Amino acid sequence: MDEVRFLNAGDTAVTVEFGNEISVAINSRIRAFNIALQESRIPGIVETVPTYRSLMVHYDPGVIRYAALERKLKGLLSGLDKVRIPPSEVLEIPVLYGGEEGPDLPFVAEHSGRSADEVIAIHSAPEYLIYMLGFTPGFTYLGGMDESIATPRLKTPRVRIPAGSVGIAGAQTGVYPIDSPGGWQLIGRTPVRMYAPEREKPILPEAGQYIRFYSIDRAEYDKIAEQEASGTYVCKRHPREEGAK
């Protein structure tokens, strides 16, 4: 394992960096460290932001100065192997593939030399690790897409992509949580609201969880959309099995 580095990010935050690559192993250490940090109740921690290879720790120097904080964080790191981390959760995200909701599915199929149904099967097979959230509220950076359906971005980005759109950009896949411009190849749409500011928990996904997409038909899409509108939809989730793909 790489040596952990402490990088000052101004006078109220420190970036604790676990390596210099995107890997499941590094990300799981970040998750363990974040869990240990939440449980430690070190005074003065304001919030933490997990990313691909680091955890940014925002703190209040009026409560804890940097030197004291670094000592405590290093103490947590030395006991990290003993931290009991619960298995990650898998969020089941229903997707209506193709049609009006996924206008680029035919292009992705053509580009990868497969049928649309094969693309759907390949896209909905893996459990994708949520490495981090960023870019916009609720946007997940996912890892684990099958390279065989990797497709370059649109040459001309769309001005408005509806919230819930599921897309592919290069070897990445993801869901647009809010209406926004963008250049991803759209293969479908989920009726699940990844981001709902008025909800008690405004953002559904968390870094360290996994997402599995599953194909639904229009009737199911409409039913879930209706439940989302009335605030009664509960996203299916289950603990991830060790060794799952």
Place this chain on the structure above:
Amino acid sequence: MSITVLHPGMLTTIQDQGRTGYQQFGVPVSGAVDPRSAAVANILAGNEEGEAVLECTVMGPQLRFSEPAVIAITGADLGPTLDGVPMDNYRAVRVGAGQVLRFTGPRCGCRAFIAVAGGLDIPEVMGSRSTYMKAKIGGFKGRKLEKEDVLDLRAPGTEPKALEARSIAPEFHARTEYTLRVVLGPQDDAFTAAGIETFFSGVYVVTAEFDRMGCRLEGPEIAHATSGDIISDGIAFGAIQVPSSGQPIVMLSDRQTTGGYTKIANVISADFRILGQLKSGDKVRFEKVSLPSAQEALLAQRASLRLLRHVLDG
């Protein structure tokens, strides 16, 4: 009791001290770009420091008050007048029913903050009243103010005690060149020694590209050891990103929570009151300080706010 927007000005939004706790979900902090001035406006008006205020950019709004109220304006001097009569910044002022607050034009600084005694009646979203326009949340309907918007007050008729004594000398002054103190990192090791030297010796000019998200500067090119790209990590307020172009961008309130450019240094919290007032054409130099002294400066600044409150409120 309400305030009617007769003209919104260039960019007027409702901001408080920001939305913390949601960066891990990709939600930017937002909040006043000059948090110190927003806090001082609130203290002068007798509010809690973190109360929501109006952040007015360069060209201030025109506002009509339906009932008497007490307001305080801090930060930039955008030329405030009440029914055409010039009024002081950094002073709690009684506004009469029907009076109109106008701004004649910027004299120094970029952003003025208007606090209203008793606070604005704005719902909290994720624990904050700050507007984040890109996701359309917080503030007034998640957007900047527009003509004919009507802002309600939470506690009309609130008047702080010892109104006449509630003033201090303006805290922001125009300079031919501003110095921003910084602490190095998190990616100072991504630059050559010469690049770091350039950063600290050069004079950088604020370009026309400055908004609530960031402030793009132009000056001597800062040399990277290899490249300006990194695997995305977290971005703090005041982070100085240097992409491969070698030109710095200082990240402000509406910055994205994560980003993939190298960050050479971070402006210290105590100097956000200068950073938040920079506008196109202003000249900036960077000065290196140690982390302990940066934290001392922040705590001293907070102590001065407590002292101010103590002096005014007893």
